Amino acid sequence: MQNDFNVFRRLNFWVSSSENKFKWLLLLPTIIVLALITVYPVIYALNLALSDYNLARASETLQGYIGLDNFRAILRNPQFWNSLKVTGIFTVVAVGVEFFLGLAIALILQGIVTNRVVRSLVLLPMIMAPIVVGLAWTYLYQSEFGLVTYILRSLHLMSYQTAPLASVSSALPALIAVDIWEWTPFLIMVLLAGLEALPTAPYEAAKIDKASPFLVFRKITIPLLRPVILIVLVLRIMDAIRVFDIVYALTEGGPASATDVLSMFIYRNAFYLWDIGKASAISFILLYIIMIVSVILVNLLSRVKEAS
């Protein structure tokens, strides 16, 4: 019997081991592809970030490995700190407004808009390529003939001496407005889906207890919706921190440094100055920022899930 048991165990080991091997074999193509398209570029970029590498200079004039010099130079550059500030303002304001607007519209549309065509239309700005969005808004903000410029001037919200993208004070709000226009539908749709998936029992109980709509919203809707809210916020914040397309299409970081977000700063170093080493180093800083913010939000999300 003991022998039989040992034989069974040995057999089981071999079966499970070969099963494991088979699992790994199945995973191998994905791992190889992921390594090629993710891990290798990251390692390569790290190597660049630690090197003196400039496309426009002869290879014999480059110093090769320079340790953290690129990072030191960036941290000493006031333009980097300005970019960080601009990116922060852009992210907080854009995502903040998108969230409140998205939630408000989702609450209004809940149970009203079920038509698929209408839902698809709401998604239209989000489906458009960001560079197309940027170009379209370039015309809307055009200083002479732009529709938005015309409306703002007609409403006396903007003088004839300035234009949305031409002034240091209005250029960043103008960019934020484009981002809100483009991404609020995403929040509407996700939050609407979240709202429609909420259990009905708590609401029925609240109805019996004659709870006010505001109390229902604060005590039932928001807590139940919190996981969905955190997921959309993580996605949007990560996206907003690395915004590039609309900034590039509309202002290229100007006027002065008013809209010089981090991605634009990276682009300028890489493709105006050809300093790939520094551009890679800034990209890593951006990556760390996104990672830290994401980790905080994901931790928050898991705590919320545990609590619920």
Add this chain to the structure above:
Amino acid sequence: MRKSCLLSLILAFGLILAFNSIAFGWSLEEAAKPYAGTTLRFITETTPPSYWIEEALPEFEEATGIKVIVERQAHPHLEEKALMDFAAGTGIYDVFNFDYSWTGKYVKAGYIVPLEPFMNNPELADPNNNLDDFYSRMWEGTMWDGKAYGYPFDSVIQYLFWNKKIFDDHGVAGPPKTPDEWMESMQKLNNPPQLYGTGMMAKRHLSIVCEWLCLLWAHQGKLWDDNYQITLNNENGVKATEFYKKMAEYAPSGVTTWTWDDVNTALQQGRVAQSVQWDENYGSMEDPEESAVVGQMRYAPVPSYGDPVSHYGGSSLGIPTSSKNKEAAFLFIQWATSYDIQLRGVGKGSSPTRRSIYQIPELREKYPSFVATDAAADTTGWRPRIPEWDAMVEVLALELNSVIAGTKTAEEALNTSAEEIDSILTEAGYK
């Protein structure tokens, strides 16, 4: 008598044969035979001459059997694409349209080859191609350490475009000769939002640096002296920059986002009475399909306190070191910059680099810009050609744009620029 007649006839016949063998011994068709079937990739800027070459290309392809793929890119993207290819040595591109201010950078990095080996090869070089016909400044722009790295392709000289009809209608005498007259004309012509006194290319971009350089030179300023001591922030530099800032009062509100493209549209639509602009756009002013100012535009040097001021911004066609089709590329460059192609493209986008074309009386009559370009071409001012210029453009573009956007005074912006440019020059070993 008969003998001497016969001798004369034989001599004349011999001379004709000899002449024919020199003048007609070379043909593009014959020279291209070994390269028939080759495909060239030509990377160029989205400028009028590039469009003209694309239009004329079937002639070249038919004559040579060489296929040419033209890739047009906006100014910054042209370098982006080209540098990626050159640095990786992939050899995608065979012909490269490069700005003269890039010459040093590309030569020092070993990315483009000198043309002498091809120019001295009788099988490739057209003996009738008169290289002395290129304006000296434009030829000089292709040279580095005494070697030619390209043939001048696009003239591109920046000077004042002024709308004679608008000036006349408002009783303003033109063109302005001095900065004071210029400012006065802007004030008199400014009638927003229908008409503005001037256009400006004041975006945080190379365009603002180019335009400001004209102003700096007009005020007798310089970036640095012969010993690389910075002078851009001296009294003349400050005056020039304050003048530039003052211009913005008579320009459309959006000029902090404008480049040369926006200036061109505004000039074409008659929204601005005058502006500094590149001469290669002369054709677009006379195109009735897109211009509302046909026959109205005139051209003059940038008003100056000294000698006439203009700014050269031209480009040449060269061969990347990584190209695998250098001989065929040379034949294409020779054809694209030839007298015949440049002449036939006048009015269709061609921006000739050959003196003889600008001196044709009928063309001078039809295109007033030809007189201005011809007068400016040999002595026009130019920006530094050192490889570090890109970094300086970045500094100047930000600082000058800050002045127009109102976040810095002229003095503050120039002092910051001077400090940063000085450190770039010092780091690069110029001083």
